Amino acid sequence: MRETLPPVFRTWFTRRGWHIHPHQLAMIAAAQRKESTLLIAPTGGGKTLAGFLPTLIDLAENPAPPPEIHTLYVSPLKALSTNIAQSLSRTVAEMELPIRIGTRTGDTSATQRKHQKKNPPHFLLTTPESLSLLLSYPNAAETFASLRALIIDEVHALAGTRRGDQLALCASRLNTLAPSLRRSGLSATVTHPDAIAAWISPTGDAADIRRITARGGAEPDVSLLLPDRNGYLPWSGHMGLGTTTAILTEIARTKLTIVFVNSRAQAELLFQELWKHNTDTLPIGLHHGSLGTEQRQRVEQAMAEGQLRAVVATSSLDLGIDWGDVEQIIQVGAPREVTRLVQRIGRANHRMNEPSRALLAPASRFEVLECEAAREAVAAHDLDGPPPRPGTLDVLAQHIMATACNGPFLPDALCNEVRNAAPYHALSRKDFDDVVSFVEDGGYALKAYDRHRRLFRDSLGQLWARNEQIMKQFRMNIGTIVDTPMLRVKTRRGKQIGEIDEYFASTLVPGDTFLLAGELFQFISMQDTTVQVAKGSAKEPRIPVYGGNRLSISTGLAARVRAMLHNPDAWHTLPQSVQNWLDMQRRRSRLPGPDNLLVETFPHRNRWYLVAYCFEGRNAHQTLGMLLTKRLEHAGTGPLGFVANDYMLACWSVREPTDINTLFDENMLGDDLTDRIANSAMLRRTFRDVAIISGLIERNHPGREKSRRQMTISSDLLYDVLRKHDPDHVLLRATRAEAAHGLTDLDRITAMLKRIKGQIDHVRLPRISPLSVPVMLEQGREKIKGGEGEEQLLAEADALFTEAESGS
Structure with a gap:
């Protein structure tokens, strides 16, 4: 096996002042043995180059005859594929290698696609959606017959x-x-290497994958960034506006900073606040998925050219795109996942042997605990996140239709092929056949309608796409990303500003103002899928709230927070105000333990409150609140409502809750759960996504775009029909499975109820406790527009804490 580089490659490395890393040589040797690999290398370790080197060397020494695609590179982002293609093209040009590079994404023009068909590139860089589309064409076998490497x-x-x-x-x-x-998977952060290796494997077996781990790399420099205003830390909220001036100070110290936030609404609000205090007029940009394409590209170009000092961004800049010389990242708000934080830290200082600098700016007192726990987890290399879950049936339905568009298939052969994919390794034959039946004619409840008949069987048992029109319509709808219904925002002159959530738009009345793209706009009217606006001037604008789930705190990070709360010896790293708060809780009530469940009950404003410190994340707590209020109703307490955040849940009732152990018994998951969730808006929203991905509902149709409202009405009608006439329909099964993993987080609730069995610590108090103040402030919070209620919240927080402090 090769231990050194060919001369042209050695010269190129020397000219750049680089030394080849051992893991890069290991990737070359593995490729020569035709081994599939998983490379885990820190950011700045040259992992992408390590994936490409075997192909570059092979093509340099053994030129591929045209037309032939040698290597396929797949990334999660179109922009990443384009960025990597530019970098790879420079490398090839510098070594004067006769290698063609091409990209195939949704941004590839018809002219480029036509040229690629006649003269395929040796390297094709693409995304999952574009690859699925390529495989749906009849010439797919010819296009990929000579493919030698797949890089993910x-x-x-x-x-x-x-x-x-x-x-x-x-x-x-x-x-x-x-x-x-052969396959190669590349990543800087792998929490479950066995599961990821299996996912890369062509057989679904991790043993088939050679694992290569890069050694070395500087430890990141991670610290907390606290508010400037006398060190005051808010009790509740998640926007982090109190650290604005501290963030500006840090931006001024470095060449380029990415300020990461957790939501688009937070990005808009923080961006506006930064400019309000930006007396030095530092050039700061804004980047998130609801901005217009042109605006995002302008920001990206300005970053790459060094014209900006900072960019406020969401996950749109999480992945490894080289936009410029980023010196530090600032995470505003709790990170929620250690793995996600490590990925973001890696955006700073793209050099393996120099530390990446990161600052965590907590938005509230509980977030101080989470940020400190995350900082410790990063130092301990303790990554989190669940292992990959089983593959979804709606995606399988889409793939089966794509296969039929490519050409006829036999179900037995396709089932075996599908089971070689790790997410579907344990797929039952019944589930597979049910999905095929759905794609074929819609299934039992829908087969009477001709529009659901997409396949037919011939005398040999092969399944074919029914006609060219069905194939054309399907290809227009390929993809698994279902956007929250969004409306385009345009000025009177037709200039597109960006997009806002359909629900948020429906709450606006003429004259209302809101922030978008860092500017203030006044709502004029809404027609179909467009919101017309003019420049606004109000002092108290509303902040668009975008749909989708808020990312919940991970199980591992929550466990670290519970352990920290329970151990006063670990509090010395926390700000003094937070230490005092926790010490007061210890004296007035109790502290949550690592494995138990602390439940407090107390009277407040002529109501009885129950506060449970579950630490299972907002989604799980929302579901738990729904179940708990039902139990309180059966117990006769007269529940009036509940509110939740990532750390705790509060319910309020007319009468005092008793028998807390029974309330949190494991069998609570059987209390009409199926019916209650089935009737909920969140499950209908999940079904809508499943229906779109599976092809039951079209997003796009030749000649017209289906309105978001039409899709919602259609999905609701179909949901009710299937529940009534075919309750075990494969799409309803897919919907329930998706909800259990996502919106409802039933898996986390189940695990929590098992963990706390016999370990519920109930404390009855005469008044509100110090630790419960944050969740008590969540009541009515959604009604507060933008930042206009900040002083009101502070006043209420002071009053609540004074009440808690006055306890005996």
């Missing part, structure tokens, strides 16, 4: 997601078309 970048961001399911199925199809294909 940022594999951690794909495995366990619907896009990852789609890619895993596509990869399995590629191995059918090119049996000698």
Whole structure:
């Protein structure tokens, strides 16, 4: 096996002042042995180059005859594929290698696609959606017959997601078309290496994958950034506006900073607040998914050219795109996941042997605990996050239709191929057949309607797409990303500013003002999918709230927070105000333990409150609140409502709750749970996504775009029909499974109820406790527009804490 580089490569490394890393040589040697690999290398360790080097060397020494695609590179982002293609093209040009590079994404023009068909590139860089589309064409076997390598970048961001399911199925199809294909997965953060190795494997078996781990790399420099205003830490909230001036101070010290936030609404609000205090007029940009494409590209170009000092961004800049010389990142608000934080830290200082600098700016007192726990977890290399879950049936339905568009297939052969993909390794034959039946004619409840008949069987048992029109419509709807219904925001002159959530738009009345793209706009009218606006001037604008789940605190990070709360010896790293708060809780009530459940009950404003410190995340707590209020109703306490955040849940009732152990018994999950969740808006929203991905509802149709409202009405009608006439329909099963993993977080609730059995610590108090103040402030919080209620919240917090402090 090769231990040194060919001369042209050695010269290129020397000219750049680089030394090849051992893990890069290991990738070359593994490729020569035709081994599939998983490379885990820190940011700045040259992992992408390590994935490309085997192909570059092979093509340099053994030029591929045209037309032939040698290597396929798949990344989660179109922008990442484009960025990597530019970098790879420079490398090839500098070594004067006769290698063609091409990208195939949603941004690729018809002219480029036509040229690629006639003269395929040796390297094709694409995304899961575009790969699925390529495999749906009749010439797919010819296109990929000579494929030798599949490189999957940022594999951690794909495995366990619907896009990852789609890619895993596509990869399995590629191995059918090119049996000698080797695979390489690249990532800087891998929490479950066995599961990720299995996900990369062409057989779904982790033992088939050679694992290569880069050694070395400087430890990141991570610290907390606290508010400037006399060190005051808010009791509640998640926007982090109190650290604005501290953030500006840090931005001024460095060449380029990415200020990461957890939501688009937070990005808009923080960006506005930064400019309000930006007396030095430092150039600061804004980047998130609801901004117009042109605006995002301008920000990206300005970053790359060094024209900006900072960018406020959401996950749109999480992955490894080289936009410029980023010196530090600031995470505003709790990170929620250690793995996600490590990925963001890696955006700073793209050099393996120099530390990346990161500052964590907590937005509230509980977030101080979470940030400190995350900082300790980063230092301990304790990554978190669940292992990849089983593949979803709606994605399988889409893949089956794509396969039929490619050509006829036999169900037995396709089932075996699908099971070679790790997410579907344990797929039952019944589930597979039910999905095929759905794609074929809609299933039992829908087969009477001709529009649901998409396949037909011939005398040999092969399944074919019914006609060209069905195939054309399907290809227009390929993809597993279902956007929250959004409306375009335009000025009177037709200039597009960005998008806002349909629900938020429906709450606006003429004259209302709101922030978007860092500017103030006044709402004029709404027609179809467009919101018309003019420049605004109000002092108290509203902040658009975008749909989707808030990311919940991970199980591992929550466990660290519970352990920290329970151990006063660990409090010395916390701000004094937080230490005092926790000490007061210890004296007035008790502190949550690592494994138990602390439940407090107390009277407040002529109501009885129950506060449970579960630490299972907002989604799980919302579901738990729904179940708990039902139990309180059966117990006769007269529940009036509940509110939740990531750390705790509060319910309020007319009468005092008693028998707390029974309230939190494991059998609470059986209390009409199926019916209650089935009737909920969140499950209907989940079904809508499943219906769109599976092809039951079209997003796009030749010649017209279906309105968001039409899709919602259609999905609600279909949901009710299937529940009534075919309750075990495969799409309803897919909906329930998706809700259990996502919106309702039933898995976390189940695990919590098992953990706390016999370990519920109930404390009856005469008044509110210090630790419960944050969740008590959540009541009515959604009604507060933008930042206009900040002083009101502070006053209420002071009053609540004074009440808690006055306890005996």
